[in-house]
Amino acid sequence: MLSAGFLSAHPDLRYRLLGLNKMEQGEHEDAFRFFQRAAYYADKPSQGMVAEMLWNGQGTQKDPVLAYVWMDLAAERGYSGFLGLRERYWKALNEADRTRAIEEGQTLYAKYGDAASQPRLARVLGREKRRMTGSRTGFTGNLKIYVPGPGGIEQIDGSKFYDERYWDPKQYQAWHDSIWMKPRVGQVTVGEIEQAREQTPASRIPDTVPEIDAQEPETPETDETGLGSRKDG
Known part of the structure; x- marks a missing residue:
């Protein structure tokens, strides 16, 4: 339940984990x-997964053009694997x-680029931190929080539940950057990596006006553990 509470407060991680679970179950759509x-909440690995699925026609119609745009989004912060x-x-x-x-990239950037998606995530982090603190969740030191990472599922000690790196938007992005800028594993979940050149060009897609309040993508409902498969009614 602690993991479920943490993931509910971090929709980027929660929906990425659910996506990975569905991939393992063969439910690609x-x-x-x-x-x-997850991409709606600034999750770069999920944006990379959307790109790969569009590139391969897995769970959706194959579309190399949109695949490129989504991978450009995933590479927005300069993560080496996604740049390659x-x-x-x-x-x-x-x-x-x-x-x-x-x-077409301008439309997707308006909705999923960091300028739009990071403020959304910041709102959720602030709201859920206040809610968690107000509810007095209790002692968490002996418990583990399980979150998705480049090498698979990773653990966060329960004693770190309220660590600012998981709740302050700037520190939270810095934490992600420390993991994904140059992953310590041979490949990320989105497939085979090519080394990016030292002088990798910036995004080719022009800046757009961010649509922070764009409609959130719909997904199947889940149970409170975040691992269920109950469908929309």
């Missing part, structure tokens, strides 16, 4: 939806595809 919902994949995608597109990617 549901996985695709969960990764999109983004450049591999770009090389595979023809000129017409590249033009379409730049045009």
Whole structure:
């Protein structure tokens, strides 16, 4: 229940974990939806998963152009694995595809780019921290919180439940950056990595006006543990 409470307060991690669970169960369409919902809350690994699924036509119709845009989103903070994949995608597109990617990319950036998605996540973190503190969750030192990471499921000691790195938006992003900038495993969950060049170009998609209040993607309902499979009624 502690893990469930933590994940409910961190929708980026919660929906990424649900997406990974659905992938393991072979329910790829549901996985695709969960990764999109995690992406709505600035989750770069989930944006990379959406890209790979679009690239391979897994759980959704194959679309290399949108795959490139989603991988560009995943690479927005300069994470090396996603940058390498983004450049591999770009090389595979023809000129017409590249033009379409730049045009359609602006719409996706308006909804899923950090300028829109990070304020959403910050609102949830602040609200849930106040709620958790007000409810006096209790002693957490001997418990474990399980969250998804580049090498699989990772543990956070319950004693760290209220650590500012998990609740302050700037520190929370810095924590993610420390994990994903250069993952300590040979590959991330989105597939084979190509090393990005030292002078990797910035995003090719022009800046857009962020739509912070854009509609949140819909997903199947889950039980309170975050691991259920109950469908929308």
